[in-house]
Amino acid sequence: MPSSEKLGNFTEQDAPTYESVLQCMRCGFCLPTCPTFALTGRERSSPRGRVALARAVAEEKLEFTVAVKQEAFFCLDCRACTTACPSGVKAGEVMEVCRSQAQQQSPPGHMASSFRSFILQRMLPDPDRLEMSMLPARLYQKLGIQWLVRHAKVLKLGPSWMEKAEGMLPALDAPLRPQEPEITPARGEKRGRVGFFLGCVMTLMYPNVSRQTVRVLAAQGFEVVTPPSTKCCGAPHLSEGDRQTARELALFNLNLFMQTEVDFIVTDCAGCGAALKEYEELLESAAEHDRLVVFREKIRDISEFLAEVGLRTEAMQLINKTVTYHEPCHLCHAQGISRQPRELLKQIPGLELREMNEASWCCGSAATWGLKFSRESQQVLDRKLNNVSQTGAELLVTANPGCQLQLAWGVREAGMTQEVVHVMELLGAATLDG
Amino acid sequence: MLSRTTIDELQRVVGAANVASEPEDLLVLGYDSTPGIHHLPEVAVYPTSTEGVLAVLEIARRDGLPVTPRGSGTGLSGGSVPAKGGMVLCLNRMNKILEIDEENLTATVEAGVVTLDLFNATAKKGLFYPPDPGSQKISTLGGNVMEDAGGLRGLKYGVTRDYVMALQCVLPDGSLIQTGGKSVKDVAGYAFKDLLVGSEGTLGIITEITVKLIPPPRDKRTILAYFSDIRTAGEAVSKIIAAKIIPSTMEIMDKATINCVEDYVKIGLPRSMAALLLIEVDGHPAQVAEEAAAVEVILRQVRAAEIHIAKDAEQAAGLAAARRTALSALARMSPTTLLEDATVPRSMLAETFAEIERLTAKYKLNVGTFGHAGDGNLHPTVLCDERDLEEMHRAHAFYDELYAQVLAWGGTVSGEHGIGIAKKEYLARQIGAGGVAVMKRIKQAFDPNGILNPGKIFADERE
Numbered sequence: 001m002p003s004s005e006k007l008g009n010f011t012e013q014d015a016p017t018y019e020s021v022l023q024c025m026r027c028g029f030c031l032p033t034c035p036t037f038a039l040t041g042r043e044r045s046s047p048r049g050r051v052a053l054a055r056a057v058a059e060e061k062l063e064f065t066v067a068v069k070q071e072a073f074f075c076l077d078c079r080a081c082t083t084a085c086p087s088g089v090k091a092g093e094v095m096e097v098c099r100s101q102a103q104q105q106s107p108p109g110h111m112a113s114s115f116r117s118f119i120l121q122r123m124l125p126d127p128d129r130l131e132m133s134m135l136p137a138r139l140y141q142k143l144g145i146q147w148l149v150r151h152a153k154v155l156k157l158g159p160s161w162m163e164k165a166e167g168m169l170p171a172l173d174a175p176l177r178p179q180e181p182e183i184t185p186a187r188g189e190k191r192g193r194v195g196f197f198l199g200c201v202m203t204l205m206y207p208n209v210s211r212q213t214v215r216v217l218a219a220q221g222f223e224v225v226t227p228p229s230t231k232c233c234g235a236p237h238l239s240e241g242d243r244q245t246a247r248e249l250a251l252f253n254l255n256l257f258m259q260t261e262v263d264f265i266v267t268d269c270a271g272c273g274a275a276l277k278e279y280e281e282l283l284e285s286a287a288e289h290d291r292l293v294v295f296r297e298k299i300r301d302i303s304e305f306l307a308e309v310g311l312r313t314e315a316m317q318l319i320n321k322t323v324t325y326h327e328p329c330h331l332c333h334a335q336g337i338s339r340q341p342r343e344l345l346k347q348i349p350g351l352e353l354r355e356m357n358e359a360s361w362c363c364g365s366a367a368t369w370g371l372k373f374s375r376e377s378q379q380v381l382d383r384k385l386n387n388v389s390q391t392g393a394e395l396l397v398t399a400n401p402g403c404q405l406q407l408a409w410g411v412r413e414a415g416m417t418q419e420v421v422h423v424m425e426l427l428g429a430a431t432l433d434g
Numbered sequence: 435m436l437s438r439t440t441i442d443e444l445q446r447v448v449g450a451a452n453v454a455s456e457p458e459d460l461l462v463l464g465y466d467s468t469p470g471i472h473h474l475p476e477v478a479v480y481p482t483s484t485e486g487v488l489a490v491l492e493i494a495r496r497d498g499l500p501v502t503p504r505g506s507g508t509g510l511s512g513g514s515v516p517a518k519g520g521m522v523l524c525l526n527r528m529n530k531i532l533e534i535d536e537e538n539l540t541a542t543v544e545a546g547v548v549t550l551d552l553f554n555a556t557a558k559k560g561l562f563y564p565p566d567p568g569s570q571k572i573s574t575l576g577g578n579v580m581e582d583a584g585g586l587r588g589l590k591y592g593v594t595r596d597y598v599m600a601l602q603c604v605l606p607d608g609s610l611i612q613t614g615g616k617s618v619k620d621v622a623g624y625a626f627k628d629l630l631v632g633s634e635g636t637l638g639i640i641t642e643i644t645v646k647l648i649p650p651p652r653d654k655r656t657i658l659a660y661f662s663d664i665r666t667a668g669e670a671v672s673k674i675i676a677a678k679i680i681p682s683t684m685e686i687m688d689k690a691t692i693n694c695v696e697d698y699v700k701i702g703l704p705r706s707m708a709a710l711l712l713i714e715v716d717g718h719p720a721q722v723a724e725e726a727a728a729v730e731v732i733l734r735q736v737r738a739a740e741i742h743i744a745k746d747a748e749q750a751a752g753l754a755a756a757r758r759t760a761l762s763a764l765a766r767m768s769p770t771t772l773l774e775d776a777t778v779p780r781s782m783l784a785e786t787f788a789e790i791e792r793l794t795a796k797y798k799l800n801v802g803t804f805g806h807a808g809d810g811n812l813h814p815t816v817l818c819d820e821r822d823l824e825e826m827h828r829a830h831a832f833y834d835e836l837y838a839q840v841l842a843w844g845g846t847v848s849g850e851h852g853i854g855i856a857k858k859e860y861l862a863r864q865i866g867a868g869g870v871a872v873m874k875r876i877k878q879a880f881d882p883n884g885i886l887n888p889g890k891i892f893a894d895e896r897e
Contacts, residue, residue, distance in 0.1 A: 025765040026467045028508045028572040032548070041480070041527050042459065043507070049462035056461055067458040086698045086762035 008058040014100040014243045021055040024048065024089045030081035035362050035380050036074055044071055047081035047091035054094050064098075064105045072098035076369055076380075077239060078362040079333035092333075099241030120242045124200065124232045125249055131175045134204050138172045161371040168409040169205075176207035177228060184214050184224040191221035191309065195262035195298075197253075197276065199269035200232045201401040209401075212428025213268040213302055219431045220312055225260055233267075234282070235275035239367040247286055250279045254287060254295055265298045266305050268424050270400035271367070273301040274334035301331060303399060303423055307340035311347050316430045318350040323426070324393035325353060326384065326407060327360040328400030341399055341423050348430045354391040358383070363398075365406030381410045389416060396420045436476040440497055444479055447489035452480040452527065463522045466509040467569075468856055469770050470820055475502070475516040480527045484641040487523070487604045491639065494521055494885055495606060502887050503635040505546060505574030510773060511854030513581055513634045517889030523639060525576050531555050532642065538616045540599055542644045545576030549583075552645075562650035564591035567850070568758045576640050582632035584850035586754060589808035590682040590716075593850065595631045602642035603630060606881040616644065629876070634852050635887040637880040654682070654716035655726045656750035659738040664688055664709040664791075664803075668784035670736045671711065671807045675780050677732060679725050683714040684808030685757050690817070691804040694763040699756045707739060711807065712757055714750065760804040761815065768800065768817035772829050775857075776840045777849030780810040789839050790814050796835075797828040811849035837863070853891045861892065 006012045030047035031037055037046035044053060050071050056062035075095040082090050107113055123129050140146050149166070156163065177198060186193075194217060202210045217224045231253055234246035253276075257265050267273045276299045280292045300308070325342060332338045338360065345353050364370055364380030371377075384407070388396055396411065396418040398404055408420040436455070445453045454460070455477045464472045476499075481487045494501045500520030507514055516522050528544040534556060535541070541556055541563065549570040556563045566585035567573055573583065579601070584593040600614035603626075613626040630637055661667040667686055674684065687695065688709050696703040704710065711733075715725040726743075733741050744750040765771045778786050787803070790812075794801045805812035814836065816829040837847055837860050847853075847860035862870055870892050880886075 019769070022769040023765065025469065025762060025771050026465055026507070027762040027765075028467065028506055028569065029759070029762055031506060031572050041524075042454070043462040044458050046462075052462045052465065053458055062457065062461060065458065067456060071458070086695075086759035087765035088698070 008060045009063050010057060010101055011104050013104065014097055016054050016058065016094045016097045018058055020090065020094055021051050021058055023087055024051045024055070024091075025087055026052070027087070029086060030084050030091065033080040033084040035076055035078065035080070035364070036376070039376055039379055045074060047085075047089075050075060050095055051089060051091050054098060064101055066106065068098065069102040069106055071095070072102050072241075074373065076329070076362050076364075076366040078329035078366060080329065080360065080362065083333045083336075083360075096238055097243075099239070100243045101241075103241040116240065120237055120240060121245050124236055125245065127177060127200070127229075127231065130200060130204060131177065134172065134175060137169060138174070141169070141172055160374050164374055164409070165371055167413070168405045170405065170408065172205070173207050176203040176210050179207075180211070180214065180226050182226060182228060184218045184226070186221050186223040187219050188221050188312070190223065192263045193223040193225065193261065194305070195257055195260050195265040196224050196226040197233070197257070197265055197267040197272055198226055198230055199267060199272040199401070201271075202269050206401050206404065206422065209422040209424055210268055213266075213424045216306075216424060216427045216431050217266065220306065220309070225262055227256055227260060229256060233272040233275040235271045236367060238275060238282075243282070247282055250282050251286060254279060254283065254291070257298075258291060258295060262298070264300050264305060265295075266300050266302050268302040268399070268422065270301060270328040270331035270335070271402060273299065274330040277335060301335060301337055301340075301399070303331075303341040303344055304335070304337050306427075307343050311344060313347050313349075315432050316347075316349055317432060319348050319426060319430055320350040321395050322352045322354055322393045323395040323397045324356045324388060324391040325359060326356070326363060326388070326396060326398045326403060328398055328403045329360075329362050329366070331399055332360045341397075344423060344427060345397065348426060351426070354393045356387040356391045358387050361387075363403050363406050363410075365402040367402060370406055377406075381406060385410050385414050385416065388418060394418065395426075397423055397426065399423045436499070440493065440499070441477060443493055444477065444490060447493070448479055448481050448486045452482060452486075454478040454480075463504065463507075463524070464516060466504075466507040466512060466514045468510055468512040468515070468854065469772055471512045471515050471855055473516050474519060475522040476519050478522045478524055480524045482527050484602065484604065484610065487639055487641050488608065488610060490521075490523065491604055491606065492608055495608065495883065498883065498885065500888050501639070501885055503576070503580065503639050505577030506548070506569075506572045508569040508573045509577065509581060509854065510775070510851040511581075511848070511856045513852050513854040513887070513890060514577070515855060517855055517887075520885075525641075526574060528641065529574075534559055534561070534647075535616065536561070539647045540616050540644050541647055542600075542642060543575050544642060545574060545640050547575050549573050549575060549578055556647050557650070560650070561647040563597065563645060563647055565594045565597060568761065570758075575643050575645070579631055579640055579643055580633065580635050581852040582850070584806065584809070584811065586683045586685055586757065586806065588806055588811070588850070589684055590680045595628070597645045598627060598631050598643065599646050600644035601627050601630055601640050603638040603640050605638045606883065606886050611638070614644070632852070634854060634890050636877055636890055637886065639886070651682070651716035653719040653722045654714055654750070655722050656744035656753060657713040657715075657726060657729055657733075658742040658744065658753065659711045659713065659733045660704050660707040660740040661709045661711070662707065662739045664787045665784045666736055666738070667709040667711050668787045668807070670733055670738065671783050672781050673732050673736060674713075674729055675808070677728060679715070679728055681713050681725070681729065681808060682716045683712060683754070685712040685805070686710070686807035686812075687712075687757065687760060687804040688802060690767070690800070690802035691760050691764060694766050694802065695756050695760055697766060698759055698763045699752075701752055701756060703756070704740070712753055714754075757804070761813065764802045764815050764817060767802070768819055770818050770820040772816040772818060772833075773813050774815070774833055774836070775811070775813060775848045775851040776836060776845060777809065777811040778840055778843050778845035780808070782843045782845070783807060783810060785843070786812060786840070789836065793832050793836055797832040799825075799828060799832055801832075806849070809849060810845070855890060858892055
């Protein structure tokens with residue numbers, strides 16, 4: 001939301017609009033949906049409170065203080081409040097913009113700042129660098145150092161986030177991007193041509209999930225174009241308040257996919273999908289409106305897409321399992337997609353879907369939130385795992401890599417038996433080759 | 435300015451984590467859902483026990499610190515806004531359901547329990563707590579009792595007052611009183627309990643509440659009727675009541691409300707209709723069938739444009755949930771939503787709608803009306819922009835004239851939201867100087883130093 005006129009105590013660049021904060025009539029419908037309010041019972045850590053803080057900054061009743069910055073980053077950006085708000089207030093988006101204000105108004109110290117810009121501006125925008133950086137982690141696992149580290153408990157000596165981050169690493173395979181062909185032909189009767197947006201975390205951490213996504217799309221009759229030069233969608237940058245780099249990445253991806261002749265642009269990462277669908281607002285003054293609208297209309301989450309075009313289920317394999325579904329915030333709240341993944345799961349023969357309580361309550365991952373607030377994240381996770389275990393399901397299904405990392409780690413730490421999988425892994429398993 | 439010593443003392447009696455004095459915490463505790471009202475407190479305290487409340491009030495009394503109790507801050511008349519600064523006493527961390535007594539059909543809860551949590555807990559035991567204010571997912575029982583909250587089921591089941599059996603209450607003089615009990619009958623002395631219900635936090639701080647529970651209705655049916663003229667809807671309501679049918683719910687939404695709600699819930703509400711009535715009858719299956727049929731006959735008689743029956747409980751619940759979002763959904767239309775709570779004898783409903791239409795045109799305003807039609811309790815809501823002072827002036831003139839008419843018809847200025855800060859003048863008009871004087875004497879008897887929620891219900895002497 002770049003604005004030309006300075007609003008109150010916000011800086012000119014990337015500030016919330018006055019309308020976006022004035023819209024809140026303080027009914028409090030958001031309160032029972034907010035994980036951080038549930039944790040603290042503290043009004044300022046609720047969506048209503050956060051919007052009121054932003055409004056006070058806009059009305060010059062408050063400086064952009066350290067506490068405002070803290071609340072901007074303590075917000076999970078899970079968007080549950082957006083779903084709950086009858087007045088159409090987007091507290092999560094207001095806080096996301098306030099994160100950018102935080103970087104402008106009270107930048108972190110030199111060390112933190114260099115580290116942050118190294119990750120956000122040097123590593124993430126460059127797929128090659130990212131892939132190189134994962135090599136040590138893979139060697140670390142392959143050479144058995146991970147086993148040694150975990151058993152010797154050496155990470156207990158470092159900061160708590162480091163042990164958690166290490167613990168969350170899934171078994172790593174080689175990144176998918178360099179392996180995946182640019183064009184994967186459709187199988188059977190051709191139904192169309194889609195672009196596949198391969199996200200950074202998917203290619204690096206979950207190459208096998210995205211491999212299945214492309215395989216299933218092809219089996220469903222779609223020719224799949226996976227542009228190898230795709231860059232990070234910009235979601236991590238938005239989340240960290242670096243809207244400038246996010247815009248640069250968005251512009252690159254916009255141009256890349258607009259040059260590619262495809263009917264739809266599909267992603268299997270809820271975080272990427274949500275970000276791609278927000279390019280229209282993000283690039284408002286940086287690209288032509290018409291192109292942004294065309295781009296926006298092509299973006300689909302994989303489950304949204306498959307439910308929309310209809311699954312060809314004739315040759316599907318039986319999977320005799322009970323599953324429960326955890327809704328990623330960036331799918332159900334940011335994109336309003338709740339029904340579709342469930343519909344797909346129900347179409348897999350033999351699969352039994354058991355609903356958990358609070359399926360759309362955050363798992364406590366929320367990009368880097370789970371590492372920055374590891375104690376609070378554990379509390380949010382425990383609530384989720386309790387709901388999971390009450391279903392007695394054998395598999396825990398989700399649709400976003402951040403959730404999958406957090407849940408797989410949580411299930412293991414809690415000594416639970418559920419395997420955590422992406423919807424597409426199940427659809428992949430149910431899809432025959434040939 | 436509050437002294438550091440006082441804050442230290444407060445922290446000592448309730449724990450450091452339960453006292454907040456950072457400006458950002460105070461700023462967001464200066465409002466409730468009432469538009470345009472904001473006052474900064476000096477400190478916020480979150481007691482976790484009755485003992486904590488006693489200790490905190492002791493300090494407040496000694497220092498002459500105003501104390502404003504607060505639940506979830508969903509009030510609509512400014513009741514929990516700290517009009518004179520001082521302390522906001524947040525009771526939302528006292529949120530334990532202490533007992534559900536299945537032999538006496540009562541539940542005892544701490545003041546900060548959320549209304550819907552109590553409803554769900556009693557439903558699990560096959561019991562029913564009927565009061566269901568629009569904000570039941572958020573509002574606390576303490577707040578409900580203090581404002582005597584109503585809800586969608588008020589028509590048949592009454593309001594919060596009708597369910598309060600006992601209260602535990604801390605008075606400003608430091609005493610702890612128990613009033614009422616689990617006995618069904620109790621005429622021992624003055625009915626303090628009834629005085630405390632609806633007292634808006636001006637007489638005492640409620641810490642525990644015992645409510646009456648009833649068996650849930652065995653069956654229910656939900657009827658949705660559309661109208662091409664809102665006055666016809668008003669006529670339908672009056673006729674249903676006159677036919678001696680008491681539905682559990684009879685809610686109205688006008689065209690503006692229907693459209694805003696539909697924008698949010700997307701369940702296919704009729705955007706082009708002038709009004710809809712959401713009617714629910716419940717009870718014994720035979721009675722439900724009979725009453726539903728009778729309601730349909732009346733709806734046809736008055737020529738409702740369309741009549742629909744909810745196909746299952748899920749659809750019925752969806753409709754009720756949609757209705758609960760009405761006020762917040764209207765807020766989509768404009769930055770500011772000024773809502774009122776006018777209530778008239780039910781025979782005057784059609785005239786009231788006509789009057790609202792006339793005044794809307796006279797003052798050139800955008801108004802959405804919804805409410806508990808069966809109770810004669812309407813919420814005409816002016817959709818405006820608080821930055822436009824001239825428009826705000828017209829909005830207030832609209833309400834002034836509407837209330838004059840409502841009072842002339844024998845109605846009331848507040849059906850369920852309370853007087854708070856927002857409606858002090860209107861109350862004086864309704865009950866007169868004599869009425870206000872008696873209320874002030876009662877206030878004086880409970881709170882001689884005037885520390886409890888000052889500046890509410892009536893103007894105090896120093897104003």
